[in-house]
Amino acid sequence: MEFIEEEFNAIWDRISGPELWIDISIVFFRIVLIILLASLIVKVGTKLISRIFRKRDKGPFRITERRENTLKKLVQNTLSYVVYFTAFLMVLDTLTIPIGALLAGAGVAGLAIGFGTQNLVRDIITGFFIIFEDQFSVGDYVRTSGVEGIVEEIGLRTTKVMSWTGELHIIPNGNVTQVTNFSIHNSIAVVDLNVPYESDIAKVEKIIGELLLELPEQYEQLKAVPEMLGVQMLETSHVVLRVIAEVNPMEHWAMARILRKEIKGRLEERGIDIPLPRLVMYSREDGNIDN
Numbered sequence: 207m208e209f210i211e212e213e214f215n216a217i218w219d220r221i222s223g224p225e226l227w228i229d230i231s232i233v234f235f236r237i238v239l240i241i242l243l244a245s246l247i248v249k250v251g252t253k254l255i256s257r258i259f260r261k262r263d264k265g266p267f268r269i270t271e272r273r274e275n276t277l278k279k280l281v282q283n284t285l286s287y288v289v290y291f292t293a294f295l296m297v298l299d300t301l302t303i304p305i306g307a308l309l310a311g312a313g314v315a316g317l318a319i320g321f322g323t324q325n326l327v328r329d330i331i332t333g334f335f336i337i338f339e340d341q342f343s344v345g346d347y348v349r350t351s352g353v354e355g356i357v358e359e360i361g362l363r364t365t366k367v368m369s370w371t372g373e374l375h376i377i378p379n380g381n382v383t384q385v386t387n388f389s390i391h392n393s394i395a396v397v398d399l400n401v402p403y404e405s406d407i408a409k410v411e412k413i414i415g416e417l418l419l420e421l422p423e424q425y426e427q428l429k430a431v432p433e434m435l436g437v438q439m440l441e442t443s444h445v446v447l448r449v450i451a452e453v454n455p456m457e458h459w460a461m462a463r464i465l466r467k468e469i470k471g472r473l474e475e476r477g478i479d480i481p482l483p484r485l486v487m488y489s490r491e492d493g494n495i496d497n
Contacts, residue, residue, distance in 0.1 A: 252285070280337060280360065414473075427453045430451075
């Protein structure tokens with residue numbers, strides 16, 4: 207009983223003594239300082255990386271903007287991972303946790319959980335191939351894994367794709383098995399026009415052709431003069447004419463709307479109306495057909 211009292215008194219003296227609280231304060235201050243320094247290093251390093259990439263634009267060795275954004279984001283993420291992992295080890299060392307034994311134990315445990323991390327390793331390896339093969343870059347419009355949208359970020363493990371309606375899709379890189387990239391080559395705007403059978407098709411084509419020659423001076427998105435392909439289909443009440451135009455990547459939807467507006471306005475000026483639905487009535491009594 208006396209032994210227990212002596213131990214309790216010794217512990218109480220240690221807890222109530224100023225030395226313990228001084229040591230705790232020092233450890234707490236070191237941990238806070240390590241976290242603040244790590245955050246500062248990441249913040250300054252991120253700005254420095256952005257400045258370095260901006261200076262590359264003026265140098266003799268230049269890369270495309272889309273690839274530059276991808277590499278910049280990757281380097282910034284890698285810096286964050288390294289700095290914060292180092293800070294974590296320093297915090298453990300401050301808490302007098304043996305890092306060497308911990309890392310050795312982690313190595314042994316790694317063998318045990320290695321089979322469970324196959325997907326993680328596959329994601330990282332696939333991420334390297336995506337970046338260095340330049341399959342797609344930040345800012346590209348892609349379709350992959352059933353998702354279509356603009357690439358917001360490419361990491362070593364995941365890729366973030368923002369759809370046009372605002373949803374952010376986070377896709378493991380290992381699931382990126384097939385990619386359709388819409389942002390590499392020029393796009394083609396396709397416009398189908400409905401013209402009544404009563405109209406002179408040759409005259410309509412001539413009117414539209416004259417308009418198409420004027421459009422490249424008005425719209426810089428056009429890479430060449432739009433082309434009138436001619437009759438595409440013969441429908442029940444109208445003829446379908448097709449016009450195509452080569453534009454900058456991902457601008458084909460906007461240019462298609464512009465072409466429809468311009469062509470409709472020009473045809474209305476020349477007295478050519480859009481075909482309206484028709485109703486054919488047949489009377490058995492007099493055998494006449496009324497339109």
